[in-house]
Amino acid sequence: MQSGLGVKAARVAIVVALFAIWEILSRTGIVNPRLLPSASDTLVTLGDLLQRASVRKDLVVTASEVATAFALAVPVGALIGFLIAENRYFAEVAKPLLFFAFSIPKSIFLPMFILVFGVGFSQKVGFGFFSTIFIVIMSTTTAVESVKVEHLTVARSYGATPMQTAFRVYLPSMLPVLLEALRISMIFNLTGVILAEMYASRDGIGHQIATWGENFQMKQLLAGVVMIAVIAIAFNELVRWVETRCSHWRT
């Protein structure tokens, strides 16, 4: 997707304007600056926070939880999704059930995760995994369905082994859909882990944000919000960049 220079400039302008409005609202006192510290103060605080060893440690904790949950949920979910999609009977049985499961807000299960795993690493990873796996399964079934029968017939007519068919037809056919799935899964995963940290935790950036909120440390709270937003957007854009590079595969 190519967008013109004008469109890009307009996007930057909107972001700058939002920060400017934020700054003005706070500086002029239209909104109580104790409730909404100014944008500039927030960014300075963000710089300070990133220098702090404790905050860095929290970021590492969160990152490792997110990475672990993601590394477990994606392959497991992809495998389940693949098996379901490849078997028409399974697909027919399981699909509506998956939609049911997917529609339930995952947060209501959080207390159960604490009871089972206690408060700590495995609870976050478990909940992150649980928040992510349904979307991975559903996206994978969609990805498998995007594989064209014609392509499979071609592979068969040239004597491809099942392994060759998997790596030379299924994988490249599914890749564009899988990348999109990866991107969306990460949104769910990050939400799950941070929610788990905010709800009950001793460390992690989600826990920090919750604590800053409870203690009315608005500058730190907003700095944390900006920090997480930037990390999430960066990951999202990275995958989207790869996606656009293979977008013509869909045709």
Place this chain on the structure above:
Amino acid sequence: MQPLANITPLKPAGAIEVRNVGQIFKTTTQDVVALDNVSLDVKPGRFVVLVGPSGCGKSTLLMMMAGLRQQTSGTITISGAPIPEPDPNRVGVVFQEASLFPWLTAEENVEFPLALRRVKKDERRAKAQDALKLVGLDGFGKRHPHELSGGMKQRVSIARGLVQDPPVLLMDEPFAALDEQTRMTMGDELLRIWAATGKTVVFVTHSLTEAVYLADEVIVMSPRPGRIVDHLQVSLPRPRTYEMLSGDAFGSLRDRIWRHIRKSA
């Protein structure tokens, strides 16, 4: 072909023999007879076209010749041996337009059959280049399918079918998705490639004009259960030209096929 010493092969490379072939599709409610007692001989190097109304089983028959599907009864041999599974050394297959892999370049698509057999990169590339040259796509190897026109895509498909140099080329409505002009040009191109390679070609189409224009022989099939209702020899001289389309000989052959098909419609 040079016979080895005193051993003469029973059937020369490229011969296709279809004997009393039947195909029954079992569905939950009933058995559908797709093909009924079809017999057919294709001599090496001939250009044979299968025509018939939709559902007459012409594509099914082609898929069975390719080893992609097994007949319920009867036998099919290619170059003298049955074909229980696809064998790209004996049979190349060209499908409809959507069969190229969009994530591979033209030359990678042509190399695909060789890559499956772990042929070395250099040899693969060289063979793909030759095949692309043969179909008139020299210099287009690095393009992806979405950068090629419909006609060019089908040239790539033909190159892929020929890259392992099989004696038989099976083509399942390869030009169905093309516009009229491109279709005519591709017909001429195919005849040129066929003349240059001497392959046995079995070609499935809906178009009667295309059938008569391309073929040495036209096999006309009836709708379910698919049977052969006529077998025409097209004695028009080669190379075929556009002017022949309006000639009497051409017209009477096409009318004869049309009468069979109209009867069954």
